[in-house]
Amino acid sequence: MKSLFSIAEIRKIEHSLAETLPPGTLMQRAGEAAASAARAMLSGRKILLLAGPGNNGGDALEAAAILAGPDTDLDAEVTVLHRPGSAPPSPETQKALARARASKAHFVDALPLGRDWSLIVDGLFGIGLARPIEGDMRALVEAINALGRPVLALDVPSGLDADTGAVIGPDGVAIQATRTITFIGNKPGLHTFEGRDYAGQVQVAPLGIDPGQRPPAGARLNEPALFARHLAPRRHNSHKGSFGDVAVIGGARGMAGAPLLSARAALFAGAGRVFVAAIEPVGAVDFVHPEIMLRDAQDFDSGAATLVMGPGMGDSVTAMRVLFKALEGKAALVLDADALNLIADSPDLQGRLAQREAPAIVTPHPLEAARLLGVTSAVVQGDRLAAARELASRLHAVVVLKGSGTVIADADGAVAINPTGNAGLATAGSGDVLAGICGSLLAQGWEPREAALGAVWVHGAAADRLVAHGSGPIGLTAGELPAAARAVLNALAR
């Protein structure tokens, strides 16, 4: 189970464990896990450990005591930069300090000159960081980042909010880690917003706690197990009607590419029949994919098709009219881009969406989510999980909040963060492709939540596949994604 625990949930677990384990046990285990992770990363002889004022510093001191202790067989120079706070450290941190002082570790008060550290271990702040890092601590973080050496962060890169993935600010700083070893359970902030960039590779050290002993977490990482039941091999005796119809509605003047990209994605993700109903007619045929049927949105009868509304749709009277009609109807809906902006401007449409019975997936980027919630995009990004949850509950829909570590939330409050994808997806049309895959999976009978989880996972994995083959992240184009998504889906189905 790929659980993601909030800081409050971790504190609760810590609290209940404190009643059964001897004092200091968890810090000792964290120190041991940190020391082995450091050894695994080490190529060279010089290790610098940064130990801050709290228990995160205690973990680093325990690790130093092990790496430079009497039982070590490690041939390395261990240096500790310890920054005590104004308040006395916890008893377990005091013990760790005494053990580190008694070891061969060399203590310094300031960052030594030179940049030849083989490894830097960041134990400045963990989940107890309550305000931005300032003053000489800020200077230290900036100096460490400027060295550009491999960094192992303990629990969370110092400066990053483990709940939200935001650097604690305004104008805050955080340690740029190569790898993060996080304790007891994984944390959402390491996987979304700025978290993926700051945490690097994430490794979980459960500290001897059986996952079954932990209470259920409020969030989780997305993975194929969450939607794989829909990926059964196709029966020989099937026909195009077995895989549903998708109609993409969009394409104002000059924006014909957006619905065509969505439609191609729907086709490549396996929908039986795909239409584009264009606001401004685009022509008789898509010569690249003549399978796609082109229609005029004004007089299009979508029948039982799943509707993907919004790609390049604009805000004309026609756009408004087809959106209104769709919200009145009973079709399963994917709402993206301009459809979301029109809904954001109209409390009436928001109410209609919330009251519909049929499934709906909405796929906002942070600015679209902000408009829907009536806040700024900084507020949305400041707590992406909360924003997605709030929107899902208000609109009574599955919400896909796009961005690094896309968040998928449903109206029941379940939240997942997607681990696939890369910077190549920050390109025009990539959202149109995602909406098309969502619509395709819905049309094939997937439950809305699973369709959203599956589409987001596959879309990200398609980009990862393209990057692995050299087609990105620089210059990756949205038009390449549908074929890569098809390959990912078929690989999953096998």
Ligand SMILES: NC(=O)C1=CN([C@@H]2O[C@H](COP(=O)(O)OP(=O)(O)OC[C@H]3O[C@@H](n4cnc5c(N)ncnc54)[C@H](OP(=O)(O)O)[C@@H]3O)[C@@H](O)[C@H]2O)[C@@H](O)CC1
């Ligand atoms: N949970 C668990 O089960 C386990 C937890 N473990 C470890 O403990 C970590 C949490 O420890 P923690 O609670 O002591 O907090 P931590 O992150 O060290 O920082 C707090 C200190 O920093 C200070 N401070 C805060 N902000 C500041 C600022 N901007 N600038 C300067 N100072 C600032 C603050 O002082 P104050 O706010 O009182 O001034 C306080 O002294 C956790 O991440 C994990 O590594 C493991 O040992 C094993 C099991």
Ligand SMILES: [K+]
């Ligand atoms: K840290």
